[in-house]
Amino acid sequence: MVLRKLTGSAKSRHQLSETLREKGFSESVIGAVLDRLEEVQLIDDAAFARMWVRTRHETRGLGRAALRRELKDRGIAEALAEEALEQLSVADEDAMARELIGKRLRGVALPAGHDAAARKERDRQTRRLVSMLARRGHSPGAAFQLVREALEDHTAEGMP
Structure with missing residues (x-):
């Protein structure tokens, strides 16, 4: 059953232990099985965390805060999560974030x-874009700065 779970996609040790617990296995059996899977390198939380950060950032545009939350939800130790997050630079x-704003x-x-109507519309777009980036885990300060720059460029270009 555990090997079937690993076939679809990589899983953390915590995720697999939860699956086994739900099926009614004892803690000693769960520990032994998962220790053996780690020994033969079928479970590697550090590799899982690095892969998770890379793919979720590239496919969903998630920032550090959201990725940190997701790794915690999957039972990845804080030290391993921080190590995996180091592969993402501020750039x-x-x-x-710029790509998401552009889209x-x-x-x-x-x-x-x-005039008041123009300011109101730019403020509305700013709130929407900053909120979208915040939900994806980008820092609010950086999000606001990037949105402001993008709106200035967008308005200057006169793009519809």
Whole structure:
């Protein structure tokens, strides 16, 4: 059963132990099975964490905070999670955030004026974009700065 779980995708030791617990296995059996799987390198929480960070960042655009939360939910030790998160640089996170912002701004017409209606629309877009980045685990300060820059560029280009 544990090998079947590992066939679909990599799992952390914690995830597998939860599966075995749900099936009613004793703690001694769970420990022995998982120790053996680690011994033959079928379970490796450090490798799992590195792979998780890389793929979730690339496919979902998640930032450090969201990735840290997800690793914790999967039972990855804090030290292993931090080690895996080190592979993401600030430049990587910023590039991903810019890409996400760019996707959201495609086809959005922003008013270029300084009147109340134009400011209101830019503020609304700023809130939406910063919130989207925050939900994906990007730092609020960096998110606000990147959104402001993107909106300035978008307005200056006069892109619809």
